[in-house]
Amino acid sequence: MEYISTRGSAPTLDFEGVTLAGLATDGGLYLPSEWPRFSEAEIRDLRGKPYHELAATVMRPFVKGSLTDDELDAMCAAVYGDFGHAAVTPLVQLNEQHWLLELFHGPTLAFKDVALQMLGHLFETFLARREQRMMIVGATSGDTGSAAINAVANRDNVEIVMLHPKGRVSDVQRRQMTTVRAANVYNLAIDGSFDDAQAHVKCMFRDPNVTGALKLGAVNSINWARLMAQVVYYFYSALQLGAPERKVAYSVPTGNFGDVFAGYVAARMGLPIERLIVATNVNDILYRALSDGDYSAGGVTPTITPSMDIQVSSNFERLLFDCGGRDGAALAEQMGAFEASKAMRLTNAQAQGASALFTSIRADQDETAQALAWAYRETSQIIDPHTGVGLHASIVAGDTGLIAKDVPIITLATAHPAKFPDAVERAVGVRPALPQRVGDLFGREEHFTEISGDYEAARNFVLQNAADA
Numbered sequence: 079m080e081y082i083s084t085r086g087s088a089p090t091l092d093f094e095g096v097t098l099a100g101l102a103t104d105g106g107l108y109l110p111s112e113w114p115r116f117s118e119a120e121i122r123d124l125r126g127k128p129y130h131e132l133a134a135t136v137m138r139p140f141v142k143g144s145l146t147d148d149e150l151d152a153m154c155a156a157v158y159g160d161f162g163h164a165a166v167t168p169l170v171q172l173n174e175q176h177w178l179l180e181l182f183h184g185p186t187l188a189f190k191d192v193a194l195q196m197l198g199h200l201f202e203t204f205l206a207r208r209e210q211r212m213m214i215v216g217a218t219s220g221d222t223g224s225a226a227i228n229a230v231a232n233r234d235n236v237e238i239v240m241l242h243p244k245g246r247v248s249d250v251q252r253r254q255m256t257t258v259r260a261a262n263v264y265n266l267a268i269d270g271s272f273d274d275a276q277a278h279v280k281c282m283f284r285d286p287n288v289t290g291a292l293k294l295g296a297v298n299s300i301n302w303a304r305l306m307a308q309v310v311y312y313f314y315s316a317l318q319l320g321a322p323e324r325k326v327a328y329s330v331p332t333g334n335f336g337d338v339f340a341g342y343v344a345a346r347m348g349l350p351i352e353r354l355i356v357a358t359n360v361n362d363i364l365y366r367a368l369s370d371g372d373y374s375a376g377g378v379t380p381t382i383t384p385s386m387d388i389q390v391s392s393n394f395e396r397l398l399f400d401c402g403g404r405d406g407a408a409l410a411e412q413m414g415a416f417e418a419s420k421a422m423r424l425t426n427a428q429a430q431g432a433s434a435l436f437t438s439i440r441a442d443q444d445e446t447a448q449a450l451a452w453a454y455r456e457t458s459q460i461i462d463p464h465t466g467v468g469l470h471a472s473i474v475a476g477d478t479g480l481i482a483k484d485v486p487i488i489t490l491a492t493a494h495p496a497k498f499p500d501a502v503e504r505a506v507g508v509r510p511a512l513p514q515r516v517g518d519l520f521g522r523e524e525h526f527t528e529i530s531g532d533y534e535a536a537r538n539f540v541l542q543n544a545a546d547a
């Protein structure tokens with residue numbers, strides 16, 4: 079399988095190459111040069127497979143040439159044999175039309191584990207093959223950070239520097255990162271938003287002072303391997319509800335557009351998906367882009383869904399590329415203008431292409447809290463606020479007829495409620511307890527470094543610690 083950059087001028091790479099590259103050298107994101115497709119009969123044959131077998135089958139076309147069948151099968155068995163639920167991502171029915179896909183049974187209690195546990199194994203395999211070391215730099219609004227740290231802590235050949243916005247992640251999220259004691263893990267709290275942290279990370283990949291000194295790696299969803307592993311649970315859930323004979327719709331709480339883009343990939347691979355609902359909080363750049371073509375970033379408003387307090391959604395670029403005719407040069411120009419002005423309009427082709435599958439619905443804080451209360455009152459489920467944004471959108475879509483009554487709507491439950499106990503308790507009157515598998519989070523010492531919001535502060539920290547390692 080060959081991978082090309084959305085901005086058209088970076089070298090074409092194989093799967094091993096894109097996994098280790100993260101961001102393309104032209105600033106773009108890598109995508110397969112063409113989408114692999116499963117026939118209806120092939121999709122039907124996937125029914126009833128355990129998660130790890132399904133994962134290997136869905137991912138196989140993407141890794142061709144870089145992993146043997148045996149290597150991939152063994153990796154999937156190792157990664158998905160160790161989740162907190164035998165089904166890995168269990169599907170829970172709420173009522174006749176609504177379902178929750180629980181993606182939080184990994185070690186750090188958010189959907190990020192599903193892909194990052196896999197990425198940890200991929201890094202180890204590919205780096206050992208090349209006898210290379212790698213410095214991972216990542217940005218997190220709360221969940222990617224802990225999942226990535228868990229996946230690579232104490233592994234040979236990698237170090238990780240994780241940037242989070244100071245004071246803008248929950249206590250549980252912060253402690254899941256800062257209480258990990260491993261010589262290869264560094265946490266930075268920056269004065270700024272997640273968008274600032276993400277911009278710093280992307281800058282490092284294009285800064286010759288950094289790339290000349292270090293082999294950088296990415297754990298954010300700019301790394302194609304992240305999205306590839308997330309495609310699997312769309313197949314897994316749709317098959318349980320009747321695919322390929324019956325279509326399902328998904329509501330996906332969205333920030334960086336990675337999780338919902340994985341749904342788009344599943345559709346491009348042949349999975350019959352009725353609609354992908356992009357559920358946003360009040361940081362609603364995607365809602366505006368998908369509703370009237372206005373992709374302009376304002377300031378970030380802190381909410382009870384901090385992981386989605388994002389105004390520049392990295393992976394939207396992948397959609398614009400694919401829907402807009404895969405013209406790398408034109409997209410490079412469009413994204414360059416966006417980076418300078420923080421505003422752009424979608425072209426007609428991009429807007430029409432996106433509207434064929436995507437609809438966006440926005441939830442404010444009250445609507446989010448009401449969705450939590452509804453889930454608890456009507457179904458006895460305690461859900462996290464990010465899932466609440468998705469559930470609000472699902473209920474609106476069902477009630478307004480946007481999704482017909484006979485089409486199941488699956489809301490992606492992206493985090494465990496105990497990661498956000500204050501917001502959950504306010505909404506439903508019950509304080510969710512942390513599962514035992516996360517251990518004594520509040521009894522452990524925290525370690526992190528506070529830095530300013532300047533790019534140079536982050537870059538110098540990375541260069542200094544790489545030199546000391």
Ligand SMILES: Cc1ncc(COP(=O)(O)O)c(C=O)c1O
Nearest residue numbers: 221332333334335336337385492
């Ligand atoms: C709990 C939770 N829900 C939803 C999202 C949004 O996912 P994405 O950034 O892939 O759109 C995130 C962050 O990525 C998250 O941590």
Ligand SMILES: N[C@@H](CCOP(=O)(O)O)C(=O)O
Nearest residue numbers: 218219220221222298299385
């Ligand atoms: N919500 C995310 C933000 C980073 O997203 P990613 O999927 O690109 O890693 C987080 O929890 O850090």
